[in-house]
Amino acid sequence: AQRVTQPEKLLSVFKGAPVELKCNYSYSGSPELFWYVQYSRQRLQLLLRHISRESIKGFTADLNKGETSFHLKKPFAQEEDSAMYYCALKPGNTGKLIFGQGTTLQVKP
Amino acid sequence: DTEVTQTPKHLVMGMTNKKSLKCEQHMGHRAMYWYKQKAKKPPELMFVYSYEKLSINESVPSRFSPECPNSSLLNLHLHALQPEDSALYLCASSQDRSQSAGTQYFGPGTRLTVL
Numbered sequence: 578a579q580r581v582t583q584p585e586k587l588l589s590v591f592k593g594a595p596v597e598l599k600c601n602y603s604y605s606g607s608p609e610l611f612w613y614v615q616y617s618r619q620r621l622q623l624l625l626r627h628i629s630r631e632s633i634k635g636f637t638a639d640l641n642k643g644e645t646s647f648h649l650k651k652p653f654a655q656e657e658d659s660a661m662y663y664c665a666l667k668p669g670n671t672g673k674l675i676f677g678q679g680t681t682l683q684v685k686p
Numbered sequence: 687d688t689e690v691t692q693t694p695k696h697l698v699m700g701m702t703n704k705k706s707l708k709c710e711q712h713m714g715h716r717a718m719y720w721y722k723q724k725a726k727k728p729p730e731l732m733f734v735y736s737y738e739k740l741s742i743n744e745s746v747p748s749r750f751s752p753e754c755p756n757s758s759l760l761n762l763h764l765h766a767l768q769p770e771d772s773a774l775y776l777c778a779s780s781q782d783r784s785q786s787a788g789t790q791y792f793g794p795g796t797r798l799t800v801l
Contacts, residue, residue, distance in 0.1 A: 611789070621729065621776065621792040663728055671742060672717050672783035674790055676728035 579604050581666045583677035590654050591685050598649040598680045600638075600664030609667040610647040611674075612638055616660045624662070625649070634658070654684045688713060690793035692777050698799045701767060707796045709760040709777030717783045718760040719790060720752060721776040729776055729792075735760060736783050767800045774798070 580603040590596055602608055612624040624633055627640045627647060638649045647664060664677040690711045699705050709718065717736050721729035734742035735754045749771075751763040760777055774797050778790040 609788070613792075620794040623789060623791065626789055661726075667788055670784045670788070672719065672734040672736060672780070672788060673731060673742065674719075674729075679726075679728050 579666060579668045579675055581664050581675050581677035583662075583664055583680045585680045586678070587681045587683065589683040589685065592656055593653050596649075596651045596654045596658070596682065596684075598662050598664075598682065600647045600649065600677060602645050602647065602664075602666045604645075604666055604668050606668060608640070610638075610640060611665045611667065612636070612647075612649050613663045613665060613676075614660050615663070621663070654682075656684045656686055658682055659684045690777055690779050690791055692775075692793040692796050694796055695794070696797045696799075698801060699764065699767065700801050701769070703767075704763070704765045706764065707762040707775055707777075707798075709762075709779075709793055710758055711779040711791075712758055713779065713791070714757075715779035715781055715791075716757060717780045717788070718754065719778040719780075720750075720760070720762055721778065721792075723774040723776055723795070725774075733762075734783070741783070764798075767798075769800050772798055772800045 582601045610627045614624045615621045636651045663679045666675045693708045720732040723729045732746045733752045738754045753761040774795040776795045777793040780788045780790045
C-alpha cells in the first residue's frame with residue numbers, strides 16, 4: 578500500500594532550537610517525495626522536493642531509502658516557521674499525490 | 687504569471703443551488719487537479735486532468751462535475767450538495783503528471799459552505 582505517515586500531530590519547540598519533522602513512507606517503487614507548508618490563511622506551498630536536494634528557508638530533507646524516511650530538519654527554528662507541514666509522496670506517473678496527516682509546528686518565543 | 691488563481695474565494699450555497707468553482711493558470715502546465723481539504727486535514731485528491739482529459743476520478747459523487755475547457759482553465763460544477771461537502775476546495779497544476787515534472791503548485795482555494 579502507498580502511504581505517508583507523519584507520527585507527530587503537533588511539535589512545539591522554542592525559538593533557536595533544532596527541529597525535526599518526521600515522515601515515513603510506504604511505496605515499493607522509486608519514490609518522489611515533497612514537503613509542503615501551509616502558513617495560517619495562506620495557500621499550500623512547496624517547501625522542498627527530494628530530487629532537488631536544496632535548502633529552502635534553512636530547511637533540508639534527506640531521503641533515506643533504507644529507513645523509508647524523508648525527515649525535515651532545521652538547525653535553528655524561527656517563530657515564522659510556525660505552520661502546518663505536510664509530507665507527500667508521488668508514486669509513479671499518474672499525477673496522484675499522497676499526503677501525510679500533517680504536523681503542526683509551533684515555535685515559541 | 688506564475689500562480690494558480692481560484693475564484694470565488696468564498697461561496698455559500700443551498701443544497702438545491704447550482705454553482706461553479708473556477709481555477710486558472712498561465713504557466714503552460716498540462717496537468718490540473720482538484721482537491722478537497724477539511725479543517726486541519728490533508729488535501730484529498732478528487733480529480734486529475736492531463737492534457738485536458740480526465741485521467742483520474744477518485745470515486746467522487748456525481749454532484750461534483752469537473753470540466754477542463756482549455757489547458758489554462760479548470761472548473762468544478764456543483765449541484766445538489768450536502769452540508770458535509772463544506773470544505774476548502776483546492777486547485778493545483780503541474781507541468782505534467784510525470785515524476786520528473788510533476789511538482790504540483792496550489793491555488794489559494796475556495797472556501798465552500800453548504801447550508
